[in-house]
Amino acid sequence: MIFINSIEILELQKYSVTEIDRSLIRKQKRKLFADIDLSDNGMLDYKGIYLTKTDCETAIEDLENSDYVEFYLYLANNNHLFNDFLVNGDESFFTKFSQESIYKLPDFVNFISPYFAPRFDKALLNAFTEFKSESVNSRLKIIGILQTQMLIQPTDINVAFKNLSVAITSRISQIEKIAQEIKKETTNYDDKNIDEIEDLVKDLFPSGFLNALPKYFQSQINKIAAAINQLQLAIWDTFNKAMVCRQLLGHLLSLNIESVGKQTFENNYKTVKQADERRKHIDKLHNILNSFESKAKTIANARELIYQAKPYLFNIKAITKETDITYIGLSIRVAFDAQNFVIEEVNKEQSSDNLSLQRLLGFQALKIVLKNAWEVTQLIGSLDLQNDFRINRYNPNKETLQNICNQLNVPTPQLDFGKIPLYSFVILDGEITHTDKDSKPLPITNSFIKKDVRYIGLNLKVEVFEYQSVKFHLKYIQPDGTLKTGTSSPEGFSFSNDTVIILNSVDI
Template sequence: MQYINPIQILELSNTIDAIGIDTEIIKKAKRKLIADIDLSDNGYFEYYGLQLTKGECEKAIDELANNDLKEFYLYLASNKKLNSFLVNGNDEVFTNFKQDSIFKLPEFIEFISPYFAPKFDKALLTAFENENVEQTKAILNTSSLIFQANINTAYKSVSNNIQNKISEIDEITKDIKNEESVYDENDIEDVIDLVKKHFPSKTINCLPLYFQSQILKIAKSINFLQLSIWDAFDNSQVPNDLLEHLLTLNIGGLDKPTFESNYKIVKKKNDERILQAKNAPLLKKWATMLLELRKFIKEVENNTTTSNLAYENLKNLFSISELNSLPTFADDIRTQIGYSIRSLSISIWNKQSDIKSALATINLALQINLDEEAKEKFKQDQTELYELEKKYRGVLVCHFCDKNSPDDNSSISKIIYKETYRTYFPRRVQFSESTITLPRCKKCRETHANGSSQYSMYFFGSLILGVIIGAVTEDSHFIIGGIIGGVVGWLIGTTIEGNSVSKEGIKDTSESTLRNHPLLVERMKQGWTFSKPSA
């Protein structure tokens, strides 16, 4: 729709008021205009660079039959900037724009809006694409001249521009998720500049409420992009910068808290990574200590070192106060070291039954600044070890006689086993093995040895005698008799040992008795046995 001011083409702009423009004056001016067109070289009337036909001029002049329109056209003829804008979009109208009283008339706005809205749309798009904030604001300051029915026309181009850019960002997000992106870890940061160029916050924030839902779409699009980059590239800096830009947009509604929460999470992680990179040499030092600590655990598990030596090596490995003084970036390394010390304590007890060293080790772990969850686990371990210590405190007195102090050279070593895994098709078994040292006094050792030597003598004496007689007489019955005699001798010897230890008031060393030893009773409840599991 082309705007033509009939007052101007009839050269009646100098008329003081609309009343002075009567029918006769219009007819006279019209005849002159038509004559000028007929006498022109090309048959057109030149108007602001436009070439108007005779018919177009006559159509525009006919509108002067409406007195209201005559008033409007007369005003526009006097407001040269606005009139020029309606004809060809000259943006001088936005410079020092004044709100005249006629703008309050709904009829005037309804009249001017169909011409104004398309020109407004083009001017706004140009300012928006050029990121000219001041010009954008100046153009939007004239939006009062847009009738409600023409709002979509006035904002169509900018809205389409924004939607096209949203679609472009969404396509990048889709490609990243599908591992088809042209970006990789070396240039993914380029999307930050692209997003900022597509969605300049200063310009976008000038836009009226009409664009609010579209601004929210921009925010969601940027948010989905940062999530895909986080997942695909494990990159925290780019998501951080994207969310930072997102929050510079004027986002309304209930979605803003979600974006703010996402930003806090990403920023915290990104700050941690920056700090970690800065402190990489320091982290490497503690990572080396962590590896050394895990070596101690393997040595205890494999019995290639003693529990006491493992604990001493742990104490000399690092300073607890130094570890605790590290900033929050070291929380992860502190946690790993704490749990590794806990594992060492468990191994010291499970593999070498050293309650004292196990307790000392877990106490060391409790000195590290850890989160409450880890502290509670370690305190529970400490409590259990203290209970075990109380239960096994009796091993300071010989368990077999309950009188004498244990002798270092008289202890009993026993191998115990615990099945950990079994399959039947195929038949297969896995188990743990642990050597337990049971304290014993010198006197009990001698008593146990005497009983053992007696039943051994009975067994082997009867067996050898039977075999010799059978060989001389060539009678197999003697051999069988010798074997039976050996068994009987063993039973007699066992009885003698039982009587011997009974007379001395001490416990024997049978497996049924050892199961109740303070160092073994808890293990037996946990499934440990003296018999090696077999498939």
């Protein structure tokens, strides 16, 4: 519906409502039609819109209603921005919008709504197609448009939201089609480019825009969420890409969803998040293993490999909540490499090139190597190992090492390193803390003074899956390499600490 301000085309802006009567209207209409007849194309150029006599006649009929005369005068003289928006869609009206008392008049809203609703619809659609999530101006634009909704009467709501609703439906269909193509393996997406789909989904369904929309669009927002969920399920089944699924579900949950499926979406997100985190820990462990391939095959490096690997093995086990084949395979790989390092150094120390010197020195160097080898071998045994590996490789090598130790009178005590426990949290980071008696952090470089009391502790950053009670055993190794213990120290440790870990804890 074209908006034509009759007051403007008749040039009645300078008159008051009471002055504008039928006589004045007829006079100005004759003048208007005469100008049209004299024009080159027989039409009136009204703000870039060409009007016929019939168009003008229809618009002028509105002046039979005195209320309409008042409204047209208001727009022509007091609200040029609104008037121009209605005529040609100039969106300066939104950016410079200010609340007017006349907007609260039901008669004015009834008068203006049929013209305003289709213009509003077009502006809203443009804002959607041009929306950039990172742009502040995009966000301000949608806010500016939506704050004018009071100018739309209920009977015109469908008109005001029509084209945006159609555009959203089309985008939902686009995602549903992609999901079906992935399921049927007829898609152009593959392992190399499937991660690009996250940007597509975010561009199609910008949460900053959709979350600003009124309740009218709630049903469609729920359908968007369902479509994205089906897409990530297809990707999970076809490509097993936990990271992509996690990103899609994360975006889905950033939408204002009100549906019974929300709990399902949240559960799906929890599942893929854990799978993604597990993959990251596996990748990091692979990187550690690969980095040790170029290092010297020494007992010290075997110990270091295990110490670096254990936190990741702990996390993988915690996320999976079981010792699955992937976890056991990684654990065996760590044990295999570490045991090879131990064997390499022990064999080197027993080689013929070193034997004469060893006899001369009473085999002292070899004894030290064997002592360390025995300790690290038992450390290897604390890993979760498949029975076949433990029986056919680990145990025979351990027995051989023990026999060599017995021949040289090297003690072989049974050391308790403890198995990797199964808990419902992962360790994201850790740091040694250095505080005073009031738990105030102190610089590590602070010199120690006998009269001062300093406390050294351990702070772990964690992600918790469920409530649980945990007993931590800690070791303080003194500068001379011995374990610091007290009268209440548990066997093999400096002290223990019982901690209750609640859901959403981040530090322990």
